[in-house]
Amino acid sequence: MIGKQIARWTMAWFASALCCLIASLGFAAVGLAGPGGWAAGTAMATVHLFALGWLCQMMIGALIQFTPVLCARPLKMPGLSLPALLLTGLGTAMLAAGFLSMDGWVLGQNLLGLAPAVVVAGFGLTAVMLVPTLLAGQGLRQAEVRMVALALIALAGLWGTGTAMALTLAGYNLLPVFIPDALPLHVLLGTGGFLTLAAFGVSYKLFAMFLLAPDRDGPLRKAVFGMAALVVVLVLGLAGSILARGPRLPLGLLVAVAGAVTAGLYLVEMLRLWRSRHRLQTEVNMRWSRAAMICLAMSAALMVPTFRWGAAWAEAAMFLALVGWLSTLTLAQMVKIVSFLTWIQVFAPQIGRRPVPLVSDLTDARFAGRCLGLWATGVAGGTFAIAVGHPLLFQVSAMILLVAVLGLTRELLAIRRLRHLDPARLPDHLPPLVLPVPLRSSSDDHALPA
Amino acid sequence: MTTPCPLELDVRPQLARGEEPFAAIMEATDRLQPGQSLRLIAPFRPAPLFSVMANRGFGVSDRRRPDGAWEVVFAPLEDAVLDPGLAPGSTPGAALWPDPSHVLDLAGLMPPEPMVRILETLAGMQAGEVLFALLDREPMFLFPELAQRGHEWAGNLAPDGMSYRLLIRSGGPDRAVHHG
Numbered sequence: 001m002i003g004k005q006i007a008r009w010t011m012a013w014f015a016s017a018l019c020c021l022i023a024s025l026g027f028a029a030v031g032l033a034g035p036g037g038w039a040a041g042t043a044m045a046t047v048h049l050f051a052l053g054w055l056c057q058m059m060i061g062a063l064i065q066f067t068p069v070l071c072a073r074p075l076k077m078p079g080l081s082l083p084a085l086l087l088t089g090l091g092t093a094m095l096a097a098g099f100l101s102m103d104g105w106v107l108g109q110n111l112l113g114l115a116p117a118v119v120v121a122g123f124g125l126t127a128v129m130l131v132p133t134l135l136a137g138q139g140l141r142q143a144e145v146r147m148v149a150l151a152l153i154a155l156a157g158l159w160g161t162g163t164a165m166a167l168t169l170a171g172y173n174l175l176p177v178f179i180p181d182a183l184p185l186h187v188l189l190g191t192g193g194f195l196t197l198a199a200f201g202v203s204y205k206l207f208a209m210f211l212l213a214p215d216r217d218g219p220l221r222k223a224v225f226g227m228a229a230l231v232v233v234l235v236l237g238l239a240g241s242i243l244a245r246g247p248r249l250p251l252g253l254l255v256a257v258a259g260a261v262t263a264g265l266y267l268v269e270m271l272r273l274w275r276s277r278h279r280l281q282t283e284v285n286m287r288w289s290r291a292a293m294i295c296l297a298m299s300a301a302l303m304v305p306t307f308r309w310g311a312a313w314a315e316a317a318m319f320l321a322l323v324g325w326l327s328t329l330t331l332a333q334m335v336k337i338v339s340f341l342t343w344i345q346v347f348a349p350q351i352g353r354r355p356v357p358l359v360s361d362l363t364d365a366r367f368a369g370r371c372l373g374l375w376a377t378g379v380a381g382g383t384f385a386i387a388v389g390h391p392l393l394f395q396v397s398a399m400i401l402l403v404a405v406l407g408l409t410r411e412l413l414a415i416r417r418l419r420h421l422d423p424a425r426l427p428d429h430l431p432p433l434v435l436p437v438p439l440r441s442s443s444d445d446h447a448l449p450a
Numbered sequence: 451m452t453t454p455c456p457l458e459l460d461v462r463p464q465l466a467r468g469e470e471p472f473a474a475i476m477e478a479t480d481r482l483q484p485g486q487s488l489r490l491i492a493p494f495r496p497a498p499l500f501s502v503m504a505n506r507g508f509g510v511s512d513r514r515r516p517d518g519a520w521e522v523v524f525a526p527l528e529d530a531v532l533d534p535g536l537a538p539g540s541t542p543g544a545a546l547w548p549d550p551s552h553v554l555d556l557a558g559l560m561p562p563e564p565m566v567r568i569l570e571t572l573a574g575m576q577a578g579e580v581l582f583a584l585l586d587r588e589p590m591f592l593f594p595e596l597a598q599r600g601h602e603w604a605g606n607l608a609p610d611g612m613s614y615r616l617l618i619r620s621g622g623p624d625r626a627v628h629h630g
Binding site: 437 | 473480481537538558560561562565566569570572573586587588590591595598607611612
């Protein structure tokens with residue numbers, strides 16, 4: 001039913017994700033991951049802190065917050081959010097530590113074998129909250145809901161392929177796979193499947209809202225979904241064939257072409273949305289989301305040629321997708337989302353009772369824009385470094401990305417603490433920085449026998 | 451199938467401390483299992499809550515206990531929906547409300563501006579007066595604020611999906627309004 005519309009643990013999901021982002025960029029900046037060294041245990045740990053710890057946790061936190069907005073329905077069983085967060089965070093840490101076994105840390109093998117079970121418990125609780133909410137009411141008739149549901153199917157495939165590889169690396173003979181076969185599918189299901197499709201679904205609604213553009217479910221949106229569904233089915237089919245030790249199907253090029261077309265169609269629709277906007281003066285989150293879109297276009301354009309050009313270009317395409325497209329989009333929107341939710345938390349109860357500031361007053365848009373510009377510079381440098389195989393340039397780029405994120409973290413803290421507002425306008429009590437507002441009454445209630 | 455035991459929430463200690471129990475009541479309601487009732491113990495008859503809980507699909511029964519406290523049971527109604535086509539949370543019977551005395555066209559405004567305009571208008575309206583607002587999308591963040599302030603609402607998306615129509619019946623001027 002309709003209750004408070006701010007999910008209680010959203011800020012905690014975001015904070016946990018940001019910690020993983022800072023840690024992974026720190027590791028990359030000191031040379032623990034980079035071109036020519038992705039197979040090392042430290043590099044795998046860094047990549048998973050980034051992809052699972054930062055991007056997946058951020059996306060799950062955002063979905064828990066925005067699925068009710070997409071569906072106009074309250075979230076089912078919101079109390080599972082905290083256990084889901086704890087399990088996902090713990091699973092990420094175990095997985096990252098477990099990968100160190102590849103560099104000779106024997107104890108890590110057990111962690112690597114156990115981590116998938118912890119991660120799936122977190123994902124499972126997330127699905128228990130999201131799936132019934134997505135299916136209620138209008139449900140799958142809405143384009144954005146269909147897209148998020150498809151993303152969750154890809155998430156299951158991401159976990160399945162990841163588990164098979166983790167168990168194989170840990171020395172268990174439960175789901176033995178040939179890693180070079182399974183790895184590209186795992187990367188595609190995560191980057192192109194779960195993360196990109198969930199970002200598509202959420203962006204339909206949020207972009208229309210932030211740009212004041214008409215939000216229509218037209219033929220283009222249906223085509224994006226159709227192509228995306230085709231890609232997910234193909235990749236899941238390939239993954240199933242590998243896990244069942246079936247034949248190696250020569251569908252890689254078809255997947256790459258279909259994936260690139262899906263991204264292209266989505267970008268055409270976003271371009272139309274941008275052009276039909278009523279809000280001519282756009283805010284910093286939307287201006288930098290354009291940079292994310294450019295990275296998506298470049299990454300999609302690279303998908304097919306990588307078949308000829310080789311591994312370095314495939315890695316550059318993945319870097320562009322994970323760091324350029326998904327992370328730039330997430331960081332840019334995070335500034336807006338955190339300021340909006342903070343405004344609702346603090347000032348919604350005061351509307352009509354005293355003057356309230358604008359949401360934009362909570363943010364130093366110029367500073368946030370500079371940080372996002374620095375981030376984009378790091379993305380460009382990192383992509384180039386991977387394409388030409390230059391570890392030192394990659395390290396420098398990771399340092400630039402790290403500085404940009406530390407700047408954005410400072411800005412997010414300033415937003416949560418209302419530091420950009422006139423101190424005279426501040427309320428007496430601010431909500432906690434990361435944790436939910438405590439419910440003082442919860443010790444007073446208890447279930448009684450009827 | 452067994453009916454779960456009612457969840458009991460005693461708000462007397464909280465009120466005695468001078469705290470506002472509304473958030474705790476909504477939180478307890480959110481935690482109810484399907485079919486579970488909420489038994490609320492309060493030092494007075496919490497009449498303003500009845501319409502809020504009716505909006506959320508609960509029937510109400512209340513009694514005064516020998517110790518002077520009020521015991522109110524909010525039981526979920528099996529088929530609590532309402533006029534077809536209305537969004538969940540809408541007040542049943544909104545069709546019988548008087549004609550709107552205030553009309554706001556809030557299309558083309560960036561959230562949360564529609565919410566600000568609606569709540570500011572409601573602050574000056576008398577109990578029972580009705581406000582009609584036209585919006586671009588469902589104002590999900592407005593609803594808890596309306597419930598908390600004792601206003602009732604009913605809304606739905608226009609058939610073409612391009613606008614949201616919202617009727618709000620004022621529960622009376624905001625007692626906490628500070629003018630000037």
